[in-house]
Amino acid sequence: MATPGSASTAAAMAERIAVCPGSYDPVTNGHLDVIRRAAKVFDKVIVGVVDVQVRKSAPLFDASERKAFIEQAIAENGISNVEVRTFSNLLVDFARENGATAIVKGLRAISDFEYEFEMNQLNRTLAPDVESVYMLASGDYSFIRSTGVKEMATFGGDVSELVPAHVAEALAERARG
Numbered sequence: 001m002a003t004p005g006s007a008s009t010a011a012a013m014a015e016r017i018a019v020c021p022g023s024y025d026p027v028t029n030g031h032l033d034v035i036r037r038a039a040k041v042f043d044k045v046i047v048g049v050v051d052v053q054v055r056k057s058a059p060l061f062d063a064s065e066r067k068a069f070i071e072q073a074i075a076e077n078g079i080s081n082v083e084v085r086t087f088s089n090l091l092v093d094f095a096r097e098n099g100a101t102a103i104v105k106g107l108r109a110i111s112d113f114e115y116e117f118e119m120n121q122l123n124r125t126l127a128p129d130v131e132s133v134y135m136l137a138s139g140d141y142s143f144i145r146s147t148g149v150k151e152m153a154t155f156g157g158d159v160s161e162l163v164p165a166h167v168a169e170a171l172a173e174r175a176r177g
């Protein structure tokens with residue numbers, strides 16, 4: 001049992017920090033749902049915005065724009081224990097640098113599982129001390145994907161139900177050229 005001053009008390013009192021990593025190109029309401037839920041489970045959540053090209057195509061928004069979109073959304077939602085940072089190193093190193101013991105990711109569909117399963121094995125091999133935690137997308141968000149949102153917006157589709165208002169406006173602006 002933990003007694004005052006014991007190592008287990010210190011561990012129990014330590015801040016529980018998680019990272020929520022992603023490209024967030026751009027952030028969607030689905031991402032924000034996962035970030036909001038992670039912020040309830042952990043003391044502090046660091047949203048990590050990838051600042052290298054991890055996908056075949058170059059991102060539509062640069063990392064500082066993607067970071068600012070998330071910062072505005074979390075401020076508007078009144079979430080106080082979330083910070084947003086960019087990173088360009090290994091995810092597990094970014095997690096350790098930030099004192100995180102967990103990586104939180106959202107899972108929308110079976111199609112996400114295969115990729116995440118592989119990432120889990122790799123990350124676990126590199127950093128067994130950093131646990132990966134998966135949150136199943138809420139029903140309303142299980143079909144939202146940044147790629148689909150960008151495609152719809154490019155062709156003038158209304159994405160206001162899928163992303164925060166300021167992101168919908170930025171997408172419309174890009175579509176207008």
Ligand code: PNS
Binds near residue numbers: 054088
């Ligand atoms: O699906 P996303 O949002 O584009 O995912 C981006 C990220 C970084 C979360 C994903 O690629 C991942 O889990 N990568 C782990 C491997 C790693 O550390 N890559 C270096 C990224 S800088």
